[in-house]
Amino acid sequence: MGGESPSKISMSACPKFLESKVTFLPLLETLFGLSLCLIVAFQVAWFASLPPLALPGLSGVSFVDLSNYGQLALSFLGAATAFYLYLSPPRRNLFLLTGFASGLWFLSNCYWYLYVKIFGTGLNYPCTADVGFLGVFLLLATAAQLTFAERKLPVFVAPAIFGAGIGGSLLAALVHFTGQTIINVLYCALISLLLLQVVKSYARPYRVFFAGVVCYCVTMFAYLLRETYFPGEPVFTVVGQLAMVTFCLLALGLIKYYQEGKAC
């Protein structure tokens, strides 16, 4: 597939549980697929009955807890799935890098959520958690670049994407020069980079994986908008659900890629 060659990391023999004919993959597919449907259904219901919150008996605080538990669980499971697939030969960079990305996001969100629980208030944006969130962009972009063949794009595409992303954020930073608007430029640059990589590498058979990558870009764009311009705005609670959808799509995409590889 594309320009990707199997990773040559030499480790000890493949663990026995991976050699077993009983595979966890259908179970994982069902789990992620079901989670995806539930999250989408919940979010549609939530939007439909704005305000008040769709689920009776849930206070705003409980919603934050529920959303973060879901994000932590799905990002952890996503990382575990990716590393599980990576350990089965031939070892693909896509699984290693995506697993790393999911694990990194899991750690960042752990930190973010623990801060809220300990101090009772959100982190100042930007913060240490953003190091992890930003790292995910590079890992996913590298994963796509190494795995899928790149198409030649018209000359104007890259400048258009970067121009829209960086230009807009730079303008906002010049109008209102703060630490937040500066870090937004970095976020927008990385979002543009990842979107460009998606455009270059898109392969229809793996559209679920690419949908997950695009969903991550949308999630982090909504996150930076919420932190900078709309703190406390109820509609931006969708960030949590978008994050969960991201990891479901990424995991499902990886499983499909693995199954196609096995079929070959």
Place this chain on the structure above:
Amino acid sequence: MLIELIVSIVIGVTIPKLYMLLFLRKHQRTMMYYMFWGFFSAIVVYSVYEILGGFMDVSYREVTVAPLLEEFVKAFPLIAMFIVTGRRFEKHVLPYALASGIGFSILGNYLATVNGNLTQVHQIAYVLLQAGGTSLMQGCCTALIGYGIFLLRDVEQKALPALLLGLYSVAVLLHSLYNLLVYNSETGKYFGILISFCLLVALLLLYYQDRLPRLRDLGSELLAD
């Protein structure tokens, strides 16, 4: 002045170890060099803290700035050698990185002992926490970067920048998590120390994984006898 105190401690700790170097073999000597780097990195880091002291409060520094700066400075020689010279490390890089982190934390422990205005009992308890928990975490976070660099030796060149940044981010986040738990929450303290010990066990298993089947066989032989 804090910097004079740190430099004095570094000199006091380093010179006796220089005499030891004469009797050490190659790998042991290399580990000592990394420990010296750990001592030196403490000078760099605490100098920066002195400069920043007036601009930010201690809590923000502990949770946000310290992990970013400390993990970068401690792992700097490894990352620099990996990127600039293209050197590919064997598994021994894990204890080298651990030595760098431990060296840094030894300085931190000295400072905590000297600077703290605590009663005798509280002093001992505080230093036990520092030495048993914080030092371990400092060493393990750097060791994690080291082991990651070992795993990357056969990975495609194009993937290296992203993976190196990812490794650094993981170390920073674990360090931040520890500081957040230990310095800001009573119950969180125990979770923080637990995380450090889990990290130690994981690193030990990774480092000695090739010996595990032999240990299992040895166990079977002993039982058979």
